[in-house]
Amino acid sequence: MSWAIAFTQPTHRARFGIxxxxxxxxxxxxxxxxxxxxxxxxxxxxxxxxxxxALGLNIVVGYAGLLDLGFIAFYALGAYLAALLASPHxxxxxxxxxxxxxxxxxxxxxxxxxLAALLAAGLGMLLGAPTLRLRGDYLAIVTLGFGEIIRIVMRxxxxxxxxxxxxxxxxxxxxxxxxxxNLARTHEFLGIKVTSVYLYxxxxxxxxxxxLLACLRLQHSRIGRAWMAIRDDEDAAEAMGLDTxxxxxxxxxxxxxxxxxxxxxxxxxxxxxSPESFTLNESxxxxxxxxxxxxxxxxxxxxxxxxxxxxxxxxxxxxGSMQQWLFGQVLVDPEIVRQLFYxxxxxxxxxxxxxxxxxxxxEALR
Amino acid sequence: MKGQLLKVEGVIKxxxxxxxxxxxxxxxxxxxxxxxxxxxxxxxxxxxxVMTGLYQADAGTFCLDGQPYxxxxxxxxxxxxxxxxxxxxxxxxxxxxxxxxxxxxxVRTANGVWAALTRHRRAREEERRxxxxxxxxxxxxxxxxxxxxxxxxxxxxxxxxxxxxRALATEPRVLALDEPAAGMNAVEKQQLRxxxxxxxxxxxxxxxxxxxxxxxxxxxxxxxxxxxxxxxxRGNPQQVRQDRAVIEAYLGAxxxx
Numbered sequence: 237m238s239w240a241i242a243f244t245q246p247t248h249r250a251r252f253g254i255x256x257x258x259x260x261x262x263x264x265x266x267x268x269x270x271x272x273x274x275x276x277x278x279x280x281x282x283x284x285x286x287x288x289x290a291l292g293l294n295i296v297v298g299y300a301g302l303l304d305l306g307f308i309a310f311y312a313l314g315a316y317l318a319a320l321l322a323s324p325h326x327x328x329x330x331x332x333x334x335x336x337x338x339x340x341x342x343x344x345x346x347x348x349x350x351l352a353a354l355l356a357a358g359l360g361m362l363l364g365a366p367t368l369r370l371r372g373d374y375l376a377i378v379t380l381g382f383g384e385i386i387r388i389v390m391r392x393x394x395x396x397x398x399x400x401x402x403x404x405x406x407x408x409x410x411x412x413x414x415x416x417x418n419l420a421r422t423h424e425f426l427g428i429k430v431t432s433v434y435l436y437x438x439x440x441x442x443x444x445x446x447x448l449l450a451c452l453r454l455q456h457s458r459i460g461r462a463w464m465a466i467r468d469d470e471d472a473a474e475a476m477g478l479d480t481x482x483x484x485x486x487x488x489x490x491x492x493x494x495x496x497x498x499x500x501x502x503x504x505x506x507x508x509x510s511p512e513s514f515t516l517n518e519s520x521x522x523x524x525x526x527x528x529x530x531x532x533x534x535x536x537x538x539x540x541x542x543x544x545x546x547x548x549x550x551x552x553x554x555x556g557s558m559q560q561w562l563f564g565q566v567l568v569d570p571e572i573v574r575q576l577f578y579x580x581x582x583x584x585x586x587x588x589x590x591x592x593x594x595x596x597x598x599e600a601l602r
Numbered sequence: 603m604k605g606q607l608l609k610v611e612g613v614i615k616x617x618x619x620x621x622x623x624x625x626x627x628x629x630x631x632x633x634x635x636x637x638x639x640x641x642x643x644x645x646x647x648x649x650x651x652v653m654t655g656l657y658q659a660d661a662g663t664f665c666l667d668g669q670p671y672x673x674x675x676x677x678x679x680x681x682x683x684x685x686x687x688x689x690x691x692x693x694x695x696x697x698x699x700x701x702x703x704x705x706x707x708x709v710r711t712a713n714g715v716w717a718a719l720t721r722h723r724r725a726r727e728e729e730r731r732x733x734x735x736x737x738x739x740x741x742x743x744x745x746x747x748x749x750x751x752x753x754x755x756x757x758x759x760x761x762x763x764x765x766x767x768r769a770l771a772t773e774p775r776v777l778a779l780d781e782p783a784a785g786m787n788a789v790e791k792q793q794l795r796x797x798x799x800x801x802x803x804x805x806x807x808x809x810x811x812x813x814x815x816x817x818x819x820x821x822x823x824x825x826x827x828x829x830x831x832x833x834x835x836r837g838n839p840q841q842v843r844q845d846r847a848v849i850e851a852y853l854g855a856x857x858x859x
Contacts (some may be wrong), residue, residue: 443681460710464694464701465694474676475656476769478709547644
């Protein structure tokens, strides 16, 4: 009986939830991989990249209440940084570099990731600075433009000096090497063959969990409360002595740094980056994950990510065979049906759960 | 005469051609409750907003406790030591009552991102002190048992109290209240008055904009009366009540006879 009472207390429930979540994270690729193969584990990898992005965006949109439609720019920045620092591209373009680095440019991931975080944070502040006076829709438009600017710059920065290789993108990006382990290869642990997508899964999961913990700690801190105060009522927050400009810049910087980390991971995982990976659609997809899950509520954001990253793939895989089964033939292109259902799902959630699938519920703090 | 706590002199504020404030001065002594009254449109709230940095004055000097301050940014005024409440209550609605007051502690605490991420010992101590302080203030204004309620679910009277607690959390030298009794029923007004009396008894200085004459006359030590952006009278409630200019401003010329 006392066990039952203890169990219903929030802290114990939360602990149980965390344990369950940890187990689910550890076994997920094996369950998914067993039934669907490597392609589905790969999809999980991307879901985790999206989770890092969504957690970063959640700081800006969910905590500080700043609508950012150009968040993918920081992902792009991280990705291009990793691609430039760990691929043959720069060396092949600049003979000077080739002379200095006969073995080519292979920057360690231990340098690339912090650098991506820092650079993205800097860019986040650079974007934030001119938008500090803007609110709501106006801010959204400016950030949208910013996201597009970054993408277009990446596409056109192949002349006069070829830095980004334009729309052709940068290929042969080094995979992640961790402790002498090349994550692009299959390795054997205790007699179990572990392929690349599984290795990346665990790396991404570790990073995502770290980011998630950082978000949780920020949320329940002086800084997190200040952000939420600004979100709820900016004027009142200022009247309480909060330096709203500084705090907003901080939100932009921290959110962007998570995006930069995700971008660097994306480039190393994919081995290739091109401007087409960083369209407005991607910004909106990440925003949809945050909003659909529940703005400012981490479990909601995780749920939103899982659903929106998985749903398109599940639909893509199932819509053809479902039509075959229902009508005996494929009437509509599965791709179109997929888009239809995706849009429908978003509309239904916004109609019936306007605050998200799993919004924050205020309860006793501890 | 004692040293003035707050000295605001020669404030001019124009909106286009309208002189909202024309050479207005305001003096607040330590420990007093000072009322700022006047008919609608007299410029009370404008003066409030100028003093707290929401509007920029066209002219005027501002001095708190002998130290000149420039009300050029709202957040800096709060840091200097003037905390305000709003005519239409403005709380952080999605946060709990306790969190609202904890936000008020922001200016007097220092934990940054690093402290949040690592939760080192000093950070945890500061966080605990902030929480204790906030809870104490909630009890002080009489809503301690509502600490974990969302601010926007509280009743009107409780929201008003929460706003006062949040302002007190910044440890203000001057607590400025913009029509705290607006929209309150008789019982709530009575309770508010008791609370403000208690705050005064604890040695705080209050600046009060209020329409409720009974509350103002009963509570305030001294009054400054504004009309059409000018100061038309100052003094204790007795003096102001008999002031010809004040009566004319409120009731129209000739009302005295």
